[in-house]
């Protein structure tokens with residue numbers, strides 16, 4: 001590896017390709033001055049931005065993919081997971097395009113209009129994110145040979161986003177895993193409410209896939225994690241601890257959601273309120289997202305069913 005580039009809380013990883021160019025895992029956030037900062041840090045490693053031939057965006061979030069269009073304009077090949085492709089091509093406009101679907105979904109899950117407004121009123125993200133028509137999808141299993149004799153291998157790990165990727169640095173002592181936001185050292189990564197640009201308002205259930213992906217990564221011979229935020233995690237034990245923390249968090253959350261439903265059918269907002277009675281309205285978005293994720297899990301396992309409730313809401317009934 002050439003080095004780690006740190007930009008406003010994000011970590012990007014640079015590798016020398018066998019053909020002489022440079023590969024970056026993640027494009028970086030587009031904030032005031034980050035492009036210049038990124039170029040300066042690369043220069044510190046003897047790399048010009050024009051040397052970067054390949055940028056692998058782990059997922060379609062502004063802090064990881066924000067500079068994708070800049071890299072494409074510089075002539076780099078920018079790739080991402082197939083199910084995130086339209087989101088990267090759209091950039092921040094994709095989020096705006098699915099906003100009403102997101103609000104409708106929250107309403108159906110019992111979220112009162114005032115809380116939806118409070119969630120929308122949260123301080124606007126400072127990230128810019130231009131879409132780029134030049135981004136392309138990369139198939140799982142694609143390998144990029146490195147000058148060191150090692151290789152980067154693309155692994156699909158849907159969950160944090162529908163087309164989320166992680167990138168394995170293959171080596172004789174196991175895998176280094178550029179884990180994006182799938183495994184993070186300082187926090188349990190969050191599922192989201194995903195409305196793929198081409199899904200006509202239909203939500204993609206995030207949490208069931210996220211759990212499957214994390215468990216599958218935990219079964220690989222991963223000996224270090226190179227996360228999208230925070231410090232490197234060295235050693236298989238450290239990586240397994242992140243896997244266990246994620247799975248354990250959601251097992252505990254699943255049993256609390258189940259207990260909240262034992263008294264009778266309830267909508268996701270009512271369950272979120274039961275679980276987090278003191279959380280202010282504008283901070284309920286994430287709690288609600290997790291509860292909806294656990295509804296998705298209950299449905300997938302056939303342990304509950306979603307029914308029409310009062311005022312065009314949906315309530316979950318345990319089987």
Ligand SMILES: [Zn+2]
Nearest residue numbers: 059061160181
């Ligand atoms: Zn993310």
